[in-house]
Amino acid sequence: MTTIYRKSKGLQDVPMHYCPGCSHGIVHKLIAEVMEEMDLIQQAIAICPVGCSVFAGSYFACDAIEAAHGRAPAVATAVKRTHPNQPVFTYQGDGDLASIGAAEIVHAAMRGEHFTTIFINNAIYGMTGGQMAPTTLLGQRATTAPGGRTKEQAGCPMRVAELLSTLEGLVYAERVCVVDIPHLNQAKRAIRKAFEKQMAGEGFTFVEVLAACPTNWGMDPIGANRWLMEHMAEYYPLGVVKEV
Amino acid sequence: MKREIWKGSEAIAEAAIRAGCRGFFGYPITPQNEIPEYMSVRMPAAGGVFVQAESELAAINMVYGAAACGVRAMTSSSSPGVSLKQEGISYMAGAELPGVIVNVMRGGPGLGSIQPAQGDYYQATRGGGNGDYRTVVLAPASLQEAADLMFEAFDIADQYRNPVVVLVDGLIAQMMEPIVWKEHPGRPLPEKTWAADGRRGRAHNNFVTSLFMDAPDCEAHNLALLEKYKAIEANECRWEELMLDDAELVLVAYGTPSRVAQTAVEHLRSQNIKAGVFRPITLWPFPYARLREIAAQPQVKRFMAVEMSTGQMVDDVNLAVAGQKPVAFYGRCGGVIPHVSEIEGAVLAAWKEGL
Structure with missing residues (x-):
């Protein structure tokens, strides 16, 4: 009998708590597969966020550290600088990274810290129940913007990959999504490239993943993926944002 | 042994390095700027890591990160900056991470003044951040004692896996006094088997966290912390x-x-x-x-x-x-x-x- 597919050794053999149609599980899998293929599981240190993926350290098979809300890049800075030969990555959502942790991610990128950030942009606060994020689209409904986000009240959404790409310390930024197999494969290639550049000591690497949140968007999983491609991918263009 | 004249801030920094501190993360604030300034030169020379962080929040979370992967680490600040660090200190207490926080106290509240004061006593001795926890608080009254207590601070932090605050007023940090650099044999300390520094063959992954989703688990954690604090009360009073x-x-x-x-x-x-x-x-x-x-x-x-x-x-x-x-x-x-x-x-x- 030939094994044609198995769960990555980069993940622990435990059930995940994510909602049906949520992208987190898929992105976890891609990171796990990249770690396994690059033989990094035994060395890697994951820095986990606050938000839906707060339990990521219970899912990844590598060592992990739970950071305070938004502070993962600060934690990762110290971890990487004290363990410069080991792979270090932060896994952060948009409330965590783009709002409360905006200073930490900007300055980690400015310093060109040699770790990788996987940024999950689902345009909403998931775990707290659907509040507006810095990445919520204009017109998109949230529990703190029940009539839809307006430019007058909350400004326009933040394109984080582009913002960070103005900093010299960032050597690679790509925006991807995981709505279907071709996009998923591209996302995995981007994550792998980010880890390769990290291990080569090139600088700060950043992969933004447009992610679906059917629960808080009030959609079914297929509808959420369709909405993601029609609306999010329009405002947040997919592809390489910067590569040095 | 030779007596040397030292400035308070620099003596504290030097003592930390001699005590094995290999991560310093700080942010400028008066009257303690000589600590990060000294560390910026001396720490890399000692083979450690110095980072001037973007904020006090980032600095204490860098201490959290270094501590979580097993490195002796510290930060220093003065009163308004230490208020910002309370988030990270609470997380360190919750995740049971060792680390040293030097607070060179100045006048308050708010921006207050930059002269010596002791208005942060409540904050230091009652936890300071959210939740039921305590930090060990060491209060030297001379530079000799400050230097000696830095060794103890790191040992106490490592023994009990708890943040330790070294609380001095601005005068202690700014004045000069003679110091004798003593040998500090230290105490037997447990291995940091909990550190998330890469599995490297370990059978399981280490996950450093302060999160407990189920209330009974969180209560059990708090009660375990309480037992630890009772042991500190019994053993470390000076x-x-x-x-x-x-x-x-x-x-x-x-x-x-x-x-x-x-x-x-x-x-x-x-x-x-x-x-x-x-x-x-x-x-x-x-x-x-x-x-x-x-x-x-x-x-x-x-x-x-x-x-x-x-x-x-x-x-x-x-x-x-x-x-x-x-x-x-x-x-x-x-x-x-x-x-x-x-x-x-x-x-x-x-x-x-x-x-």
């Missing part, structure tokens, strides 16, 4: 007694005011007033039991807490004395250092009034 054998009046003071109080006591004794000084060295755990014993002694008539605040440690003095004898208070605040004559005057006024 204080100094000066001229207390026959003292009728006991001045209680820590840091700079304890030195002023000592001089005041010498003057008072020349006027046949039997005064002495009780100096807590650990502010948490506070030496309640010893102070209560002293209060029970028949010749002791009265206590007076002397602080550079409007009265914070005096609450602990009252808890210790427990109504056995009257407790008076004298303080200057906002960055003003009490003069010997003021303490003498306050003692004489209390003496005439009460005895």
Whole structure:
């Protein structure tokens, strides 16, 4: 009998708590597969966020550290600088990274810290129940913007990959999504490239993943993926944002 | 051994490096800037990591990160900056991470002043951030003691997996005094088997976290922390007694005011007033039991807490004395250092009034 597919050794053999149609599980899998293929599981240190993926350290098979809300890049800075030969990555959502942790991610990128950030942009606060994020689209409904986000009240959404790409310390930024197999494969290639550049000591690497949140968007999983491609991918263009 | 003249901030920084600190993460704030400045040169030379962080928040979270993967790490700041660090200190206590936080206290609240003060006593000794936790608080009164206690701070942090605060007023950090660099044999410390520094063959992954989704689990965690704090209270309490054998009046003071109080006591004794000084060295755990014993002694008539605040440690003095004898208070605040004559005057006024 030939094994044609198995769960990555980069993940622990435990059930995940994510909602049906949520992208987190898929992105976890891609990171796990990249770690396994690059033989990094035994060395890697994951820095986990606050938000839906707060339990990521219970899912990844590598060592992990739970950071305070938004502070993962600060934690990762110290971890990487004290363990410069080991792979270090932060896994952060948009409330965590783009709002409360905006200073930490900007300055980690400015310093060109040699770790990788996987940024999950689902345009909403998931775990707290659907509040507006810095990445919520204009017109998109949230529990703190029940009539839809307006430019007058909350400004326009933040394109984080582009913002960070103005900093010299960032050597690679790509925006991807995981709505279907071709996009998923591209996302995995981007994550792998980010880890390769990290291990080569090139600088700060950043992969933004447009992610679906059917629960808080009030959609079914297929509808959420369709909405993601029609609306999010329009405002947040997919592809390489910067590569040095 | 050779006596060397050191500046307080630099002595604290040098002692930390000699104590094995290999991660320093800080942010500029007066009156402690000489600590990060010294570290920026000396830490890389010692093979450690120095980062000037973007904020106090980032700095303490860098300490959290370094501690989580097993590195002896510290930060330093002054009062307003230490307020910002409380988030990270709470997370360190929750995740049971060792680390040292030096607070060079200045006047407050808010921006306050940049002169020496002791207004952060409550914050330091009652946890300071959210949740049920304690930080060990060491309060040196001289540069020699500051240097010696830095070694203890890292050892205590590692032994109990808990943040330790070294609480000094701005005078201690800014003045110069002779120091003898002593050998510190240290204490036996547990292996950091919990550190998330890469599995490297370990059968399971280590996950450093302070999160417990189920309330009974979180309660059990809090109760385990409580047991640890009880052990610290039993093992780590420190204080100094000066001229207390026959003292009728006991001045209680820590840091700079304890030195002023000592001089005041010498003057008072020349006027046949039997005064002495009780100096807590650990502010948490506070030496309640010893102070209560002293209060029970028949010749002791009265206590007076002397602080550079409007009265914070005096609450602990009252808890210790427990109504056995009257407790008076004298303080200057906002960055003003009490003069010997003021303490003498306050003692004489209390003496005439009460005895």
